[in-house]
Amino acid sequence: MNHSGKGAIHGAGLGLMGLALLAMAALAAWRTPPPQAGHGARTPVAILVNPASPVNNLSLSDLRSIMLGNRQFWPNHDPIVLLVRAPVAPERNVVLHTIYQMSEAEFRQYWIAKIFRDEMATGPKIVYGASATNELVVAIPGAIGFLEASDVRPGPKVLTINGLKPGDKGYPLQ
Amino acid sequence: MKKLLCAAAFLALLTGLRPLSAQQTAADGPLAAPQAGAPAGEVKYPSLEIQGFADIDFSAQNQRLQRVGTATGFTPPGQSSDFDLGQFVLHFAGQLAPRVSYFAEVSWTAGPNGYSTTIERSVLRYAFNDYFKISAGRYHTPIVYWNTAYHHGLWLQTTINRPEMIQFGGRLIPVHFVGLQAQGLVPQSGSLNLQYDVGIGNGRGANIAEPGDAGDINNNRAWMATLTAQPDWAYKWEFGGSVYHDSIGQASGLPTTFGEWIRTIRLVDTGETPEIIAEAADIRHDELGGAGSSWSSQAWYVQVAYRLPWFQAQWKPYYRFEYIHIPKTDPVFNPATNPVPSLAGSIAGVRYDFCSYAAFKMEYRNSRRNPGEPRIQGAFAQIALTF
Numbered sequence: 001m002n003h004s005g006k007g008a009i010h011g012a013g014l015g016l017m018g019l020a021l022l023a024m025a026a027l028a029a030w031r032t033p034p035p036q037a038g039h040g041a042r043t044p045v046a047i048l049v050n051p052a053s054p055v056n057n058l059s060l061s062d063l064r065s066i067m068l069g070n071r072q073f074w075p076n077h078d079p080i081v082l083l084v085r086a087p088v089a090p091e092r093n094v095v096l097h098t099i100y101q102m103s104e105a106e107f108r109q110y111w112i113a114k115i116f117r118d119e120m121a122t123g124p125k126i127v128y129g130a131s132a133t134n135e136l137v138v139a140i141p142g143a144i145g146f147l148e149a150s151d152v153r154p155g156p157k158v159l160t161i162n163g164l165k166p167g168d169k170g171y172p173l174q
Numbered sequence: 175m176k177k178l179l180c181a182a183a184f185l186a187l188l189t190g191l192r193p194l195s196a197q198q199t200a201a202d203g204p205l206a207a208p209q210a211g212a213p214a215g216e217v218k219y220p221s222l223e224i225q226g227f228a229d230i231d232f233s234a235q236n237q238r239l240q241r242v243g244t245a246t247g248f249t250p251p252g253q254s255s256d257f258d259l260g261q262f263v264l265h266f267a268g269q270l271a272p273r274v275s276y277f278a279e280v281s282w283t284a285g286p287n288g289y290s291t292t293i294e295r296s297v298l299r300y301a302f303n304d305y306f307k308i309s310a311g312r313y314h315t316p317i318v319y320w321n322t323a324y325h326h327g328l329w330l331q332t333t334i335n336r337p338e339m340i341q342f343g344g345r346l347i348p349v350h351f352v353g354l355q356a357q358g359l360v361p362q363s364g365s366l367n368l369q370y371d372v373g374i375g376n377g378r379g380a381n382i383a384e385p386g387d388a389g390d391i392n393n394n395r396a397w398m399a400t401l402t403a404q405p406d407w408a409y410k411w412e413f414g415g416s417v418y419h420d421s422i423g424q425a426s427g428l429p430t431t432f433g434e435w436i437r438t439i440r441l442v443d444t445g446e447t448p449e450i451i452a453e454a455a456d457i458r459h460d461e462l463g464g465a466g467s468s469w470s471s472q473a474w475y476v477q478v479a480y481r482l483p484w485f486q487a488q489w490k491p492y493y494r495f496e497y498i499h500i501p502k503t504d505p506v507f508n509p510a511t512n513p514v515p516s517l518a519g520s521i522a523g524v525r526y527d528f529c530s531y532a533a534f535k536m537e538y539r540n541s542r543r544n545p546g547e548p549r550i551q552g553a554f555a556q557i558a559l560t561f
Contacts, residue, residue, distance in 0.1 A: 061365065061406035070367070070404070071359075073303045079272050101410070103487065106446060108530060112225065112560060113330050117322060118297055121267050121275040122223065 044166035044174040045091045046149040048137045048156035053144075057160040060099075060172050066144060067099050068110075069120050074142060082124035083136055083145035091148045098173055146173075221269045226561045227327040229260035231334065235552030259284040260556070263294075263326040273301045281326050294326055294350070305358040312387065315351040316371045316400050317416035319440040319453055329558040332449060332479045332492050332525055334535050338517050339455060339473035339498055343383055345507065345514050346473060346498065347436060347455060348418070350385040351398070352376045365406040369414075372399045377420035378434075380427070382512055392431075396420035402440070410445040421462070427511055433460040434506070446481035446490065459506045469504035471514075473497065479525075490525040492537075515543045519550075532559035 047063065049055060054076050058066070065071040072080055085092040087104060096102055102110060111123040127133045130151035137143045137156040145156075149166035152158060164171040234255035261281050268276040279295040299309035314321045318340045324331040326342075339346050353375020360368035376386030377396030402414030416438045423431030435458040443450040454474035461467045479492035498517040500507050507514040519541020526534045535556045542549045 061409070064406075064409060065367070068409075071304050072301065077303045101445075105487070105527070105530060109330065113323070113327070115223065115267050116225065116265055116325060116327050116330065118267070118275075118277040118295070118299070121269040121277070122221065 043090070044149045044171050045094045045146050046152050046166045047159045047161060047173070048133065048145050048147060048152065049159055050137055050141055050143045051155065051157045052141065053157060055159065056157070057163055060162055063161060064099050067095070069114055069124075072120065078142045081140050081143045083127050083133060083140075083143055084124040085133065085146065086126050086128045091146055094173055095146055219269060219271055223267045225265055225267075227261070227263040227265075227329055227559070228561070229328045229556055229558040231258040231260050231557075232256070232555045233258065233552055234554075235550060237548060237550050260328070261326055265295075275299050275301070279326060303358075305361055306356065307358050308354070308356045310354050311352070312385065313351045313355060313373070315348050315398065315418070316355075316373070317398055317418045317436060317438050318347060318455070319412070319442050319451065321347075321349060323442075323444075327560065328556065329531070329533060329560045332490060332535075333477065333494060333521065333523065334537055334554050334556040337453070337475040337477075337494070337496050338519075339453075339475065339496065345383045345512050346457060346471070346500075347438075348378055348385060348396075348420070349383075351396070352385045352387055353395070360401075363403075366403045367405060367409075369402050369404070370400065371402075373397065378422050378426060380425060382422060382426050382506070391425040392421060392423055394421040410443055412442045412444060413440060415439040422506065429505060430464060431462045432506055433462055434458070435460070446479070447483075449479040449481075449490075449492075450477070452476045459504060461505075469501045469506070471498070471500045471504060471507065473499070488527045490527070491523070492525065493520070493522045495520050518542055523554075531561065532557065 047058070053074060055074060062071070066080055067082065069082070074080060084095075096104070096107055100107060100110070114120050115123060125136075127136060127145065130147050131153070133145045133147050134151075134153045134156055137145045149158075158166065161172055162170075166173070232255075236254070261283050263279065263281045265280075266276075266278045270276055275298075277295060277297045277299070278293065281292050281294050282289045283292070293312065295312055295314060297309050297311035297313060299307055301307040314325055316322045320331075320336055321340050324336070328334070336342065338344065340349060342349060351373060353373055355371060355373040357371040358369065360370055374395050374397045376390040377392075377394070378384075379386040380391055396419060398416060398418040400414065400416040402412055404412050416436075418434075418436040418438075420434045421431060422428060422434055436455060437458075438453060438455040440453045441450070442452070452475070455472070457471040457473070459469045473496075475494055475496035477492065477494035479490055481487055482489045482491070496517060496519055498515070500514050500516050502509075506512060519539060521537050521539045523535060523537025526536075528534055535554075535558065537554050539552050539554060540549065
């Protein structure tokens with residue numbers, strides 16, 4: 001015996017919800033695209049990793065998963081250490097708009113929430129200056145960071161993204 | 175008030191900062207754990223990061239109501255208008271070793287007879303890799319998106335309150351879970367980025383709104399499983415579903431034993447232009463033995479919000495409709511012992527982020543508990559902050 005009562009009404013309610021979900025999916029498909037990086041310069045941004053990293057190439061979606069903290073280990077199971085340039089750096093703007101698709105405020109809230117959800121114990125390490133990024137990527141096993149390609153010095157390994165090097169036509173981070 | 179709160183949040187941030195490990199690196203405000211004394215590139219264990227949330231609320235309603243959502247559950251009839259200090263919450267995130275972390279969340283909630291202190295979450299986790307992380311402790315049950323997206327951080331959520339179906343102190347869906355969990359990415363799930371979360375634990379306690387913190391009351395473990403996807407082609411979207419099963423009976427004050435099945439689905443756009451959160455749950459109680467009757471309750475909500483691009487993107491209007499249907503004869507949600515009222519209601523409001531770490535929210539609510547009962551209308555306001 002089932003005592004759910006008003007089952008037809010509630011079934012209709014759930015059906016309406018399904019319709020509402022479809023409508024919202026359509027709305028989301030139409031939503032305004034995120035603003036483009038506004039720094040004007042077209043200097044490509046290079047993704048750097050520790051030279052011992054086994055990785056040479058990442059797809060843009062894999063890179064996004066890493067930068068979002070959804071992937072926290074390299075294929076050899078070493079923990080990933082995220083290095084992020086401090087606000088105002090042009091390459092940070094490119095990464096925020098291209099990879100995170102977030103504003104500075106959304107980025108701050110994202111990491112507070114990420115830690116609060118116990119999905120990561122610490123947020124990304126903030127790095128001031130290009131030389132610091134070059135040095136820390138080499139010094140920290142498992143590190144990944146980013147710089148304008150012209151600021152990269154010998155030492156870090158520069159990854160290809162979607163098989164493309166910084167400066168190649170179609171390279172996504174510029 | 176605005177300046178005072180911003181100043182307080184700023185002061186808290188300043189006092190929370192500690193000497194940095196290297197001249198060249200710094201934690202991004204409250205984001206990364208300070209590592210005093212460690213050279214550049216070296217991680218010191220254990221590390222500890224503390225962050226807090228607080229809120230101050232005001233409400234004015236056309237009915238004198240019982241308030242739900244407090245840590246102590248139902249409280250005596252409330253006032254038609256009042257101020258409320260809300261919750262003061264601290265969370266502690268510690269890295270004990272490269273793969274071992276500990277997280278705790280403690281809340282202080284104002285009640286009619288003082289403050290109640292609750293360990294909301296206490297979780298020790300070992301991460302083997304992205305595909306397998308195992309943990310033990312007290313969680314927010316991950317079968318509902320809202321429950322694990324916002325926890326007790328009201329500043330994180332757009333609206334003033336949680337949806338009624340997952341309200342703190344509510345009985346409809348178990349908010350907390352004590353036991354073991356395993357979670358991670360599903361290998362070879364391609365561009366769908368499937369994630370699983372499975373757990374086994376004590377299930378509901380003597381008070382069905384609470385988990386069995388001190389032990390299982392009926393020697394019967396509850397279990398749950400969640401599968402979600404965050405596809406590459408729409409990475410801000412999350413969709414999926416969960417199943418939860420428990421057995422509850424006389425130890426919880428019920429006349430006999432019931433099997434409880436909870437099935438939920440979710441569809442979420444975690445962005446802000448728009449933000450969309452839709453969840454539905456079916457809660458089924460099967461009488462084990464006897465007539466073998468069953469009762470099924472439904473609950474769902476849809477929330478839509480949009481961060482306006484004007485005025486420095488500080489304004490975010492929102493709307494939520496929520497619905498709960500409880501069969502009057504369901505013995506588990508018996509109005510005399512474990513009341514769970516039905517609900518059909520709307521809220522409409524706006525959130526104003528007047529500084530980076532504090533927000534002011536105003537909303538109007540219009541709802542009805544059961545057919546024939548008076549419609550409840552009210553205006554609510556909240557200042558929520560993190561520090």
